[in-house]
Amino acid sequence: MSVVSHVPLVQAEGPIPTSVSELLNQYGGIVGQVIAFVLGFVVVYLLGRAILVPFVRRVLDRRGFDPTVASLGENVAGVVVALLAIAVAFTVAGFGSVIAAFSVFAGAVALAVGFAMQDLLANFVAGVFILKDRPFEIGDWIEWPDGEGRVEEIDLRVTRVRTFDNEQITVPNGDLANNAVTNPVAYDKLRNKFVFGIGYEDDIDHAKEIILDEASKVEGILDDPGTSVRVTELADSYVGLQTRFWIENPNRSDFVGITSELVQSVKERCDAEGIDMPYPYRQLTGGVDIEGDFETHQPEASADD
Template sequence: MLLDTALTATVPLQTLPTGAELVDTFVIPALTFLVGFLAIYFLGKTVLTPVVRRVLDSKGFDSSVKSLADSIMGVVVWVLALTVALTLAGFGGFIAALGVFGGAVALAVGFAAQDLLGNFVAGIFILKDKPFQVGDWIEVNDISGRVQDIDLRVTRVKTFDNELVTVPNGDLANNALTNPVAFDKLRQKFVFGIGYDDDIEQAKDAILQEANDHEEILADPAPDIRVTELGDSAVGLQTRFWIDEPSRGDFVRVRSDLVQAVKERFDAEGIDMPYPHTQLTGGIDVEGIQTASATPSDD
Protein backbone atom coordinates (compact mmCIF):
# COMPACT_ATOMS: atom_id res chain seq x y z
CA MET A 1 0.00 0.00 0.00
CA LEU A 2 2.77 2.40 0.82
CA LEU A 3 4.57 1.44 -2.43
CA ASP A 4 1.49 2.25 -4.54
CA THR A 5 1.14 5.59 -2.79
CA ALA A 6 4.81 6.45 -3.49
CA LEU A 7 4.52 5.53 -7.17
CA THR A 8 1.43 7.64 -7.50
CA ALA A 9 3.15 10.59 -5.90
CA THR A 10 6.36 10.41 -8.01
CA VAL A 11 4.93 9.52 -11.51
CA PRO A 12 2.45 12.12 -12.76
CA LEU A 13 -0.51 10.81 -14.69
CA GLN A 14 -0.66 11.80 -18.44
CA THR A 15 -3.74 13.83 -19.15
CA LEU A 16 -5.40 14.22 -22.54
CA PRO A 17 -5.37 17.74 -24.07
CA THR A 18 -8.48 19.71 -23.46
CA GLY A 19 -10.67 21.15 -26.18
CA ALA A 20 -9.19 24.62 -25.78
CA GLU A 21 -5.66 23.24 -26.15
CA LEU A 22 -6.63 21.41 -29.32
CA VAL A 23 -8.05 24.58 -30.75
CA ASP A 24 -4.91 26.57 -29.89
CA THR A 25 -2.53 23.87 -31.15
CA PHE A 26 -4.14 22.67 -34.37
CA VAL A 27 -7.32 24.45 -35.39
CA ILE A 28 -6.18 28.06 -35.15
CA PRO A 29 -2.83 27.47 -37.01
CA ALA A 30 -4.67 25.52 -39.71
CA LEU A 31 -7.26 28.27 -40.15
CA THR A 32 -4.51 30.92 -40.13
CA PHE A 33 -2.59 29.03 -42.80
CA LEU A 34 -5.69 28.57 -44.97
CA VAL A 35 -6.85 32.18 -44.70
CA GLY A 36 -3.33 33.56 -45.29
CA PHE A 37 -2.74 31.33 -48.31
CA LEU A 38 -6.06 32.18 -49.96
CA ALA A 39 -5.67 35.91 -49.29
CA ILE A 40 -2.13 36.15 -50.73
CA TYR A 41 -3.00 33.91 -53.67
CA PHE A 42 -6.07 36.00 -54.51
CA LEU A 43 -4.12 39.27 -54.29
CA GLY A 44 -1.33 37.88 -56.46
CA LYS A 45 -3.69 36.67 -59.16
CA THR A 46 -5.83 39.82 -59.21
CA VAL A 47 -3.18 42.49 -58.62
CA LEU A 48 0.43 41.35 -59.12
CA THR A 49 0.00 39.23 -62.28
CA PRO A 50 -2.09 41.84 -64.18
CA VAL A 51 0.43 44.56 -63.27
CA VAL A 52 3.30 42.50 -64.70
CA ARG A 53 1.28 41.78 -67.84
CA ARG A 54 0.52 45.48 -68.37
CA VAL A 55 4.21 46.35 -67.96
CA LEU A 56 5.17 43.79 -70.58
CA ASP A 57 2.48 45.10 -72.93
CA SER A 58 3.75 48.66 -72.54
CA LYS A 59 7.33 47.54 -73.31
CA GLY A 60 6.23 45.75 -76.48
CA PHE A 61 7.30 42.24 -75.52
CA ASP A 62 6.42 39.33 -77.79
CA SER A 63 3.44 37.09 -76.96
CA SER A 64 5.84 34.22 -76.20
CA VAL A 65 7.54 36.29 -73.50
CA LYS A 66 4.19 37.35 -72.03
CA SER A 67 3.00 33.75 -71.95
CA LEU A 68 6.21 32.74 -70.20
CA ALA A 69 5.83 35.61 -67.73
CA ASP A 70 2.29 34.45 -66.90
CA SER A 71 3.57 30.96 -66.13
CA ILE A 72 6.42 32.28 -63.98
CA MET A 73 4.11 34.65 -62.09
CA GLY A 74 1.77 31.74 -61.39
CA VAL A 75 4.62 29.88 -59.69
CA VAL A 76 5.79 33.03 -57.86
CA VAL A 77 2.32 33.77 -56.51
CA TRP A 78 1.87 30.20 -55.35
CA VAL A 79 5.25 30.12 -53.56
CA LEU A 80 4.65 33.56 -52.02
CA ALA A 81 1.24 32.54 -50.72
CA LEU A 82 2.63 29.31 -49.26
CA THR A 83 5.53 31.11 -47.59
CA VAL A 84 3.39 33.83 -46.01
CA ALA A 85 0.78 31.32 -44.87
CA LEU A 86 3.35 29.08 -43.18
CA THR A 87 4.94 32.08 -41.47
CA LEU A 88 1.59 33.30 -40.13
CA ALA A 89 0.82 29.78 -38.90
CA GLY A 90 4.06 29.71 -36.89
CA PHE A 91 6.25 27.56 -39.09
CA GLY A 92 9.01 30.12 -39.72
CA GLY A 93 11.77 27.64 -38.90
CA PHE A 94 10.50 25.30 -41.58
CA ILE A 95 10.56 28.14 -44.13
CA ALA A 96 14.16 28.99 -43.24
CA ALA A 97 15.30 25.40 -43.67
CA LEU A 98 13.40 25.11 -46.93
CA GLY A 99 15.01 28.34 -48.19
CA VAL A 100 18.53 27.05 -47.51
CA PHE A 101 17.77 23.78 -49.27
CA GLY A 102 16.15 25.55 -52.22
CA GLY A 103 19.13 27.89 -52.56
CA ALA A 104 21.54 24.98 -52.71
CA VAL A 105 19.43 23.22 -55.33
CA ALA A 106 19.15 26.41 -57.40
CA LEU A 107 22.91 26.93 -57.29
CA ALA A 108 23.59 23.38 -58.45
CA VAL A 109 21.04 23.63 -61.26
CA GLY A 110 22.45 27.00 -62.31
CA PHE A 111 25.97 25.63 -62.71
CA ALA A 112 24.75 22.55 -64.55
CA ALA A 113 22.50 24.43 -66.99
CA GLN A 114 24.28 27.76 -67.43
CA ASP A 115 24.45 27.41 -71.24
CA LEU A 116 20.76 26.53 -71.37
CA LEU A 117 19.87 29.48 -69.15
CA GLY A 118 22.07 31.78 -71.25
CA ASN A 119 20.22 30.73 -74.42
CA PHE A 120 16.94 31.19 -72.61
CA VAL A 121 17.78 34.76 -71.54
CA ALA A 122 19.12 35.55 -75.03
CA GLY A 123 15.83 34.32 -76.51
CA ILE A 124 13.91 36.75 -74.32
CA PHE A 125 16.03 39.67 -75.51
CA ILE A 126 15.70 38.57 -79.15
CA LEU A 127 11.92 38.48 -78.84
CA LYS A 128 12.00 41.89 -77.12
CA ASP A 129 14.53 43.77 -79.30
CA LYS A 130 13.46 42.07 -82.57
CA PRO A 131 16.73 42.25 -84.53
CA PHE A 132 14.95 39.92 -86.96
CA GLN A 133 11.54 38.36 -87.38
CA VAL A 134 10.12 35.14 -88.77
CA GLY A 135 10.56 35.25 -92.55
CA ASP A 136 13.63 37.53 -92.51
CA TRP A 137 16.82 36.63 -94.35
CA ILE A 138 19.73 36.69 -91.88
CA GLU A 139 23.46 35.98 -92.00
CA VAL A 140 25.47 34.99 -88.92
CA ASN A 141 28.88 33.28 -88.91
CA ASP A 142 28.72 30.84 -91.84
CA ILE A 143 24.92 30.52 -91.78
CA SER A 144 22.70 32.31 -94.28
CA GLY A 145 18.99 31.62 -94.62
CA ARG A 146 15.42 32.53 -93.80
CA VAL A 147 14.13 32.47 -90.21
CA GLN A 148 11.49 29.77 -89.79
CA ASP A 149 10.83 29.96 -86.05
CA ILE A 150 12.04 31.85 -82.97
CA ASP A 151 11.85 29.90 -79.72
CA LEU A 152 12.98 30.91 -76.26
CA ARG A 153 16.00 28.59 -76.52
CA VAL A 154 16.82 28.28 -80.23
CA THR A 155 16.08 29.88 -83.59
CA ARG A 156 15.46 27.70 -86.64
CA VAL A 157 16.87 28.92 -89.95
CA LYS A 158 16.11 27.38 -93.35
CA THR A 159 19.14 27.79 -95.61
CA PHE A 160 18.86 28.51 -99.32
CA ASP A 161 20.00 24.92 -99.93
CA ASN A 162 16.80 23.79 -98.18
CA GLU A 163 18.58 22.73 -94.98
CA LEU A 164 17.19 23.41 -91.52
CA VAL A 165 19.78 24.80 -89.07
CA THR A 166 18.98 25.08 -85.36
CA VAL A 167 20.96 27.97 -83.89
CA PRO A 168 21.21 28.53 -80.10
CA ASN A 169 19.93 31.99 -79.23
CA GLY A 170 23.15 32.70 -77.33
CA ASP A 171 25.10 32.52 -80.62
CA LEU A 172 22.72 35.00 -82.25
CA ALA A 173 22.88 37.40 -79.31
CA ASN A 174 26.68 37.29 -78.87
CA ASN A 175 27.81 37.48 -82.52
CA ALA A 176 27.49 40.10 -85.25
CA LEU A 177 24.32 39.37 -87.21
CA THR A 178 23.36 40.79 -90.61
CA ASN A 179 19.73 41.34 -91.57
CA PRO A 180 19.76 42.52 -95.21
CA VAL A 181 15.97 42.88 -95.31
CA ALA A 182 15.55 44.93 -92.15
CA PHE A 183 14.72 48.06 -94.18
CA ASP A 184 12.62 48.71 -97.27
CA LYS A 185 15.63 49.29 -99.56
CA LEU A 186 18.85 47.36 -100.13
CA ARG A 187 21.99 48.56 -101.94
CA GLN A 188 24.07 46.10 -103.92
CA LYS A 189 27.53 46.38 -105.48
CA PHE A 190 29.22 44.68 -108.39
CA VAL A 191 32.64 45.34 -109.96
CA PHE A 192 32.85 45.25 -113.78
CA GLY A 193 36.36 44.96 -115.21
CA ILE A 194 37.31 46.67 -118.50
CA GLY A 195 40.58 46.73 -120.41
CA TYR A 196 43.16 49.45 -119.92
CA ASP A 197 42.72 50.54 -123.57
CA ASP A 198 38.94 50.92 -123.27
CA ASP A 199 37.10 54.22 -122.73
CA ILE A 200 36.05 54.45 -119.07
CA GLU A 201 33.28 57.00 -119.73
CA GLN A 202 31.83 54.89 -122.52
CA ALA A 203 31.76 51.88 -120.21
CA LYS A 204 30.14 53.93 -117.43
CA ASP A 205 27.40 55.17 -119.78
CA ALA A 206 26.67 51.64 -120.93
CA ILE A 207 26.40 50.29 -117.37
CA LEU A 208 24.17 53.18 -116.20
CA GLN A 209 21.86 52.82 -119.17
CA GLU A 210 21.39 49.10 -118.54
CA ALA A 211 20.78 49.75 -114.84
CA ASN A 212 18.22 52.48 -115.54
CA ASP A 213 16.41 50.25 -118.04
CA HIS A 214 15.88 47.52 -115.42
CA GLU A 215 12.40 47.82 -113.92
CA GLU A 216 13.38 46.66 -110.41
CA ILE A 217 16.43 48.90 -109.97
CA LEU A 218 15.42 52.15 -108.28
CA ALA A 219 15.93 55.51 -109.95
CA ASP A 220 16.03 57.20 -106.53
CA PRO A 221 18.60 56.63 -105.13
CA ALA A 222 20.13 56.49 -108.59
CA PRO A 223 22.78 53.95 -109.61
CA ASP A 224 26.36 55.24 -109.52
CA ILE A 225 29.75 54.01 -110.68
CA ARG A 226 33.24 54.54 -109.27
CA VAL A 227 36.66 53.46 -110.46
CA THR A 228 37.88 51.41 -107.52
CA GLU A 229 40.50 49.02 -108.88
CA LEU A 230 43.55 49.09 -111.14
CA GLY A 231 44.17 45.40 -111.37
CA ASP A 232 46.82 43.40 -113.17
CA SER A 233 44.68 43.03 -116.28
CA ALA A 234 41.59 45.23 -115.83
CA VAL A 235 40.22 48.53 -114.53
CA GLY A 236 37.51 47.87 -111.93
CA LEU A 237 34.27 49.87 -112.14
CA GLN A 238 32.23 49.39 -108.97
CA THR A 239 28.54 49.73 -109.77
CA ARG A 240 26.14 50.42 -106.90
CA PHE A 241 22.37 50.16 -107.25
CA TRP A 242 19.30 49.93 -105.02
CA ILE A 243 16.33 47.56 -105.03
CA ASP A 244 12.99 47.97 -103.26
CA GLU A 245 11.47 45.55 -100.69
CA PRO A 246 14.47 43.22 -100.91
CA SER A 247 14.57 39.49 -100.55
CA ARG A 248 17.46 37.21 -101.36
CA GLY A 249 15.70 35.86 -104.44
CA ASP A 250 15.10 39.38 -105.78
CA PHE A 251 18.65 40.48 -105.03
CA VAL A 252 20.26 37.50 -106.80
CA ARG A 253 17.94 37.71 -109.81
CA VAL A 254 18.26 41.47 -110.30
CA ARG A 255 22.05 41.37 -110.03
CA SER A 256 22.22 38.47 -112.46
CA ASP A 257 20.02 40.35 -114.96
CA LEU A 258 22.20 43.45 -114.75
CA VAL A 259 25.49 41.56 -115.14
CA GLN A 260 24.19 39.69 -118.18
CA ALA A 261 22.83 42.86 -119.79
CA VAL A 262 26.11 44.75 -119.26
CA LYS A 263 28.15 41.83 -120.63
CA GLU A 264 26.03 41.74 -123.79
CA ARG A 265 26.24 45.54 -124.10
CA PHE A 266 30.02 45.50 -123.75
CA ASP A 267 30.28 42.78 -126.42
CA ALA A 268 28.12 44.85 -128.78
CA GLU A 269 30.21 48.03 -128.28
CA GLY A 270 33.55 46.26 -128.37
CA ILE A 271 34.44 46.94 -124.75
CA ASP A 272 36.81 44.32 -123.48
CA MET A 273 36.20 42.45 -120.21
CA PRO A 274 39.64 40.90 -119.72
CA TYR A 275 40.32 38.01 -117.41
CA PRO A 276 43.54 37.40 -115.49
CA HIS A 277 46.23 35.63 -117.50
CA THR A 278 49.89 34.85 -117.08
CA GLN A 279 52.49 35.24 -119.84
CA LEU A 280 55.87 33.54 -119.61
CA THR A 281 58.84 35.19 -121.34
CA GLY A 282 62.49 34.21 -121.74
CA GLY A 283 64.26 31.08 -122.95
CA ILE A 284 65.41 27.74 -121.74
CA ASP A 285 68.95 26.49 -122.30
CA VAL A 286 69.29 22.77 -122.82
CA GLU A 287 72.72 21.22 -122.30
CA GLY A 288 73.57 17.77 -123.53
CA ILE A 289 74.75 15.37 -120.92
CA GLN A 290 77.00 12.52 -122.05
CA THR A 291 76.65 9.41 -120.03
CA ALA A 292 79.52 6.95 -120.03
CA SER A 293 78.39 3.43 -120.81
CA ALA A 294 79.22 0.86 -118.28
CA THR A 295 81.88 -1.69 -119.27
CA PRO A 296 80.61 -5.20 -118.81
CA SER A 297 82.65 -7.15 -116.39
CA ASP A 298 84.01 -10.57 -117.06
CA ASP A 299 82.77 -13.16 -114.66
Protein backbone atom coordinates in the same frame (compact mmCIF):
# COMPACT_ATOMS: atom_id res chain seq x y z
CA MET B 1 -3.97 -28.14 -23.53
CA SER B 2 -4.61 -24.65 -24.78
CA VAL B 3 -2.11 -21.87 -24.97
CA VAL B 4 -3.40 -18.45 -24.26
CA SER B 5 -1.33 -15.61 -25.71
CA HIS B 6 -1.38 -12.30 -24.05
CA VAL B 7 -1.15 -9.31 -26.42
CA PRO B 8 -0.33 -6.11 -24.65
CA LEU B 9 -2.76 -3.33 -25.39
CA VAL B 10 -1.38 -0.01 -26.65
CA GLN B 11 -2.43 2.66 -24.31
CA ALA B 12 -3.24 6.00 -25.92
CA GLU B 13 -1.54 8.97 -24.45
CA GLY B 14 -4.04 11.01 -22.56
CA PRO B 15 -7.72 10.33 -22.20
CA ILE B 16 -9.70 9.39 -25.30
CA PRO B 17 -12.19 12.18 -26.14
CA THR B 18 -15.77 11.08 -25.84
CA SER B 19 -17.48 14.20 -27.18
CA VAL B 20 -16.97 16.95 -29.75
CA SER B 21 -16.11 19.45 -27.06
CA GLU B 22 -13.38 17.23 -25.65
CA LEU B 23 -12.05 16.64 -29.22
CA LEU B 24 -11.79 20.39 -29.84
CA ASN B 25 -10.13 20.94 -26.48
CA GLN B 26 -7.52 18.26 -27.21
CA TYR B 27 -6.81 18.98 -30.92
CA GLY B 28 -8.02 22.54 -31.23
CA GLY B 29 -4.51 23.94 -31.62
CA ILE B 30 -3.71 21.78 -34.65
CA VAL B 31 -7.07 22.48 -36.24
CA GLY B 32 -6.53 26.18 -35.76
CA GLN B 33 -3.11 26.01 -37.40
CA VAL B 34 -4.50 24.14 -40.39
CA ILE B 35 -7.31 26.66 -40.76
CA ALA B 36 -4.85 29.55 -40.48
CA PHE B 37 -2.61 27.95 -43.13
CA VAL B 38 -5.47 27.45 -45.59
CA LEU B 39 -6.89 30.95 -45.05
CA GLY B 40 -3.48 32.59 -45.35
CA PHE B 41 -2.67 30.73 -48.58
CA VAL B 42 -6.05 31.39 -50.21
CA VAL B 43 -6.13 35.11 -49.32
CA VAL B 44 -2.58 35.85 -50.48
CA TYR B 45 -2.87 33.74 -53.64
CA LEU B 46 -6.16 35.29 -54.74
CA LEU B 47 -4.93 38.82 -54.08
CA GLY B 48 -1.70 38.13 -55.96
CA ARG B 49 -3.51 36.66 -58.96
CA ALA B 50 -5.94 39.56 -59.00
CA ILE B 51 -3.40 42.39 -58.52
CA LEU B 52 0.25 41.40 -59.15
CA VAL B 53 -0.12 39.19 -62.25
CA PRO B 54 -2.28 41.69 -64.25
CA PHE B 55 0.06 44.50 -63.19
CA VAL B 56 3.11 42.64 -64.53
CA ARG B 57 1.30 41.92 -67.80
CA ARG B 58 0.31 45.59 -68.26
CA VAL B 59 3.86 46.79 -67.58
CA LEU B 60 5.37 44.37 -70.11
CA ASP B 61 2.77 45.24 -72.76
CA ARG B 62 3.28 48.97 -72.18
CA ARG B 63 7.04 48.63 -72.62
CA GLY B 64 6.59 46.89 -75.95
CA PHE B 65 7.78 43.40 -75.05
CA ASP B 66 7.03 40.54 -77.41
CA PRO B 67 3.83 38.60 -76.53
CA THR B 68 5.98 35.54 -75.81
CA VAL B 69 8.03 37.45 -73.25
CA ALA B 70 4.90 39.03 -71.76
CA SER B 71 3.30 35.60 -71.38
CA LEU B 72 6.48 34.29 -69.77
CA GLY B 73 6.54 37.21 -67.33
CA GLU B 74 2.90 36.55 -66.45
CA ASN B 75 3.67 32.89 -65.74
CA VAL B 76 6.69 33.78 -63.60
CA ALA B 77 4.57 36.25 -61.63
CA GLY B 78 2.04 33.48 -61.03
CA VAL B 79 4.75 31.19 -59.64
CA VAL B 80 6.04 33.98 -57.41
CA VAL B 81 2.52 34.57 -56.06
CA ALA B 82 2.13 30.86 -55.27
CA LEU B 83 5.47 30.71 -53.42
CA LEU B 84 4.66 33.90 -51.53
CA ALA B 85 1.26 32.50 -50.54
CA ILE B 86 2.86 29.32 -49.20
CA ALA B 87 5.43 31.31 -47.20
CA VAL B 88 2.78 33.58 -45.68
CA ALA B 89 0.55 30.59 -44.88
CA PHE B 90 3.35 28.79 -43.04
CA THR B 91 4.20 31.95 -41.12
CA VAL B 92 0.58 32.65 -40.10
CA ALA B 93 0.16 29.02 -39.02
CA GLY B 94 3.21 29.26 -36.78
CA PHE B 95 5.57 27.09 -38.82
CA GLY B 96 8.37 29.62 -39.20
CA SER B 97 11.06 26.98 -38.69
CA VAL B 98 9.76 25.12 -41.74
CA ILE B 99 10.22 28.24 -43.86
CA ALA B 100 13.79 28.69 -42.63
CA ALA B 101 14.71 25.09 -43.40
CA PHE B 102 13.00 25.24 -46.78
CA SER B 103 14.82 28.44 -47.76
CA VAL B 104 18.22 26.88 -47.03
CA PHE B 105 17.34 23.78 -49.04
CA ALA B 106 15.92 25.81 -51.92
CA GLY B 107 19.06 27.97 -52.05
CA ALA B 108 21.30 24.91 -52.31
CA VAL B 109 19.14 23.41 -55.05
CA ALA B 110 19.07 26.71 -56.98
CA LEU B 111 22.88 26.97 -56.83
CA ALA B 112 23.34 23.42 -58.14
CA VAL B 113 20.81 23.92 -60.91
CA GLY B 114 22.41 27.23 -61.88
CA PHE B 115 25.81 25.62 -62.42
CA ALA B 116 24.34 22.72 -64.37
CA MET B 117 22.17 24.89 -66.61
CA GLN B 118 24.32 27.98 -67.15
CA ASP B 119 24.41 27.56 -70.95
CA LEU B 120 20.68 26.97 -71.08
CA LEU B 121 20.03 30.01 -68.91
CA ALA B 122 22.38 32.13 -71.04
CA ASN B 123 20.45 31.17 -74.20
CA PHE B 124 17.19 31.82 -72.39
CA VAL B 125 18.24 35.35 -71.37
CA ALA B 126 19.56 36.01 -74.88
CA GLY B 127 16.20 34.95 -76.29
CA VAL B 128 14.42 37.44 -74.05
CA PHE B 129 16.65 40.27 -75.34
CA ILE B 130 16.21 39.16 -78.97
CA LEU B 131 12.44 39.23 -78.57
CA LYS B 132 12.66 42.63 -76.85
CA ASP B 133 15.21 44.41 -79.10
CA ARG B 134 13.96 42.85 -82.37
CA PRO B 135 17.25 42.84 -84.34
CA PHE B 136 15.40 40.57 -86.77
CA GLU B 137 11.90 39.18 -87.16
CA ILE B 138 10.33 36.06 -88.58
CA GLY B 139 10.76 36.08 -92.36
CA ASP B 140 13.93 38.19 -92.36
CA TRP B 141 17.05 37.09 -94.20
CA ILE B 142 19.98 37.24 -91.75
CA GLU B 143 23.71 36.52 -91.86
CA TRP B 144 25.92 35.60 -88.89
CA PRO B 145 29.50 34.27 -88.65
CA ASP B 146 28.45 30.63 -89.03
CA GLY B 147 25.82 30.90 -91.75
CA GLU B 148 22.86 32.67 -93.29
CA GLY B 149 19.21 31.99 -94.00
CA ARG B 150 15.64 33.06 -93.43
CA VAL B 151 14.25 33.19 -89.88
CA GLU B 152 11.33 30.80 -89.40
CA GLU B 153 10.81 30.74 -85.63
CA ILE B 154 12.17 32.60 -82.57
CA ASP B 155 11.88 30.77 -79.26
CA LEU B 156 13.23 31.72 -75.86
CA ARG B 157 16.11 29.23 -76.19
CA VAL B 158 16.83 28.84 -79.92
CA THR B 159 16.09 30.45 -83.28
CA ARG B 160 15.24 28.23 -86.24
CA VAL B 161 16.60 29.34 -89.62
CA ARG B 162 15.95 27.84 -93.06
CA THR B 163 18.99 28.03 -95.33
CA PHE B 164 18.77 28.74 -99.04
CA ASP B 165 19.62 25.07 -99.64
CA ASN B 166 16.32 24.24 -97.84
CA GLU B 167 18.05 23.05 -94.67
CA GLN B 168 16.90 23.96 -91.18
CA ILE B 169 19.47 25.23 -88.68
CA THR B 170 18.68 25.45 -84.98
CA VAL B 171 20.85 28.28 -83.66
CA PRO B 172 21.25 28.88 -79.89
CA ASN B 173 20.14 32.39 -79.08
CA GLY B 174 23.43 33.04 -77.30
CA ASP B 175 25.29 32.72 -80.63
CA LEU B 176 23.05 35.35 -82.23
CA ALA B 177 23.10 37.68 -79.23
CA ASN B 178 26.89 37.60 -78.74
CA ASN B 179 27.95 37.92 -82.40
CA ALA B 180 27.40 40.44 -85.15
CA VAL B 181 24.23 39.63 -87.11
CA THR B 182 23.65 41.26 -90.50
CA ASN B 183 20.04 41.90 -91.48
CA PRO B 184 20.07 42.98 -95.16
CA VAL B 185 16.28 43.41 -95.23
CA ALA B 186 15.93 45.52 -92.08
CA TYR B 187 15.23 48.64 -94.15
CA ASP B 188 13.17 49.34 -97.25
CA LYS B 189 16.22 49.62 -99.56
CA LEU B 190 19.44 47.64 -100.05
CA ARG B 191 22.53 48.70 -101.99
CA ASN B 192 24.52 46.13 -103.92
CA LYS B 193 27.92 46.39 -105.60
CA PHE B 194 29.44 44.63 -108.59
CA VAL B 195 32.74 45.20 -110.40
CA PHE B 196 32.78 44.97 -114.21
CA GLY B 197 36.21 44.56 -115.76
CA ILE B 198 36.99 46.06 -119.20
CA GLY B 199 40.16 46.07 -121.27
CA TYR B 200 42.77 48.80 -120.97
CA GLU B 201 42.23 49.81 -124.60
CA ASP B 202 38.44 50.19 -124.26
CA ASP B 203 36.60 53.48 -123.78
CA ILE B 204 35.78 53.87 -120.07
CA ASP B 205 33.08 56.50 -120.59
CA HIS B 206 31.34 54.34 -123.18
CA ALA B 207 31.41 51.37 -120.83
CA LYS B 208 29.90 53.51 -118.05
CA GLU B 209 27.07 54.58 -120.35
CA ILE B 210 26.31 50.96 -121.19
CA ILE B 211 26.19 49.93 -117.53
CA LEU B 212 23.93 52.83 -116.55
CA ASP B 213 21.62 52.25 -119.50
CA GLU B 214 21.25 48.54 -118.78
CA ALA B 215 20.68 49.21 -115.07
CA SER B 216 17.80 51.54 -115.93
CA LYS B 217 16.11 48.70 -117.83
CA VAL B 218 16.27 46.12 -115.04
CA GLU B 219 13.04 45.95 -113.06
CA GLY B 220 13.71 46.25 -109.35
CA ILE B 221 16.67 48.66 -109.55
CA LEU B 222 15.70 52.06 -108.18
CA ASP B 223 16.10 55.31 -110.08
CA ASP B 224 16.33 57.24 -106.79
CA PRO B 225 18.92 56.72 -105.40
CA GLY B 226 20.39 56.27 -108.83
CA THR B 227 23.00 53.80 -110.07
CA SER B 228 26.61 54.98 -109.98
CA VAL B 229 29.73 53.68 -111.74
CA ARG B 230 33.29 54.47 -110.66
CA VAL B 231 36.76 53.29 -111.63
CA THR B 232 38.07 51.46 -108.57
CA GLU B 233 40.69 49.00 -109.87
CA LEU B 234 43.64 48.91 -112.25
CA ALA B 235 44.25 45.19 -112.24
CA ASP B 236 46.77 43.22 -114.28
CA SER B 237 44.37 42.44 -117.10
CA TYR B 238 41.41 44.81 -116.72
CA VAL B 239 40.12 48.18 -115.51
CA GLY B 240 37.55 47.66 -112.73
CA LEU B 241 34.30 49.63 -112.87
CA GLN B 242 32.45 49.31 -109.56
CA THR B 243 28.70 49.60 -110.07
CA ARG B 244 26.47 50.50 -107.12
CA PHE B 245 22.71 50.09 -107.44
CA TRP B 246 19.77 50.07 -105.02
CA ILE B 247 17.04 47.42 -104.67
CA GLU B 248 13.63 48.26 -103.22
CA ASN B 249 12.08 46.00 -100.54
CA PRO B 250 14.86 43.45 -100.91
CA ASN B 251 14.81 39.79 -100.12
CA ARG B 252 17.23 37.04 -101.00
CA SER B 253 15.56 36.09 -104.28
CA ASP B 254 15.39 39.71 -105.46
CA PHE B 255 18.99 40.31 -104.41
CA VAL B 256 20.35 37.39 -106.43
CA GLY B 257 17.94 37.62 -109.35
CA ILE B 258 18.32 41.34 -110.00
CA THR B 259 22.11 41.17 -109.77
CA SER B 260 22.22 38.24 -112.18
CA GLU B 261 19.97 40.01 -114.69
CA LEU B 262 22.11 43.15 -114.63
CA VAL B 263 25.40 41.28 -115.05
CA GLN B 264 24.07 39.25 -117.95
CA SER B 265 22.60 42.24 -119.80
CA VAL B 266 25.80 44.29 -119.40
CA LYS B 267 27.94 41.38 -120.64
CA GLU B 268 25.77 40.86 -123.72
CA ARG B 269 25.72 44.60 -124.50
CA CYS B 270 29.49 44.91 -124.17
CA ASP B 271 29.99 41.92 -126.46
CA ALA B 272 27.66 43.47 -129.04
CA GLU B 273 29.46 46.84 -128.99
CA GLY B 274 33.00 45.48 -129.01
CA ILE B 275 34.01 46.24 -125.42
CA ASP B 276 36.32 43.56 -124.14
CA MET B 277 35.86 41.94 -120.73
CA PRO B 278 39.20 40.17 -120.38
CA TYR B 279 39.95 37.36 -117.98
CA PRO B 280 43.26 36.96 -116.17
CA TYR B 281 45.91 35.06 -118.11
CA ARG B 282 49.63 34.43 -117.87
CA GLN B 283 52.16 34.32 -120.69
CA LEU B 284 55.53 32.66 -120.21
CA THR B 285 58.48 34.04 -122.26
CA GLY B 286 62.17 33.24 -122.43
CA GLY B 287 64.27 30.22 -123.25
CA VAL B 288 65.86 27.20 -121.67
CA ASP B 289 69.64 26.84 -121.53
CA ILE B 290 71.08 23.32 -121.32
CA GLU B 291 74.60 22.97 -120.01
CA GLY B 292 76.97 20.00 -120.47
CA ASP B 293 78.34 17.79 -123.27
CA PHE B 294 76.06 15.34 -124.87
CA GLU B 295 77.24 12.79 -127.49
CA THR B 296 75.00 11.17 -129.96
CA HIS B 297 75.52 7.45 -130.00
CA GLN B 298 74.55 5.64 -133.16
CA PRO B 299 74.13 1.88 -133.05
CA GLU B 300 76.87 0.03 -134.93
CA ALA B 301 75.78 -1.65 -138.12
CA SER B 302 75.98 -5.38 -138.03
CA ALA B 303 77.53 -7.45 -140.75
CA ASP B 304 74.11 -8.59 -141.86
CA ASP B 305 72.94 -5.03 -142.68
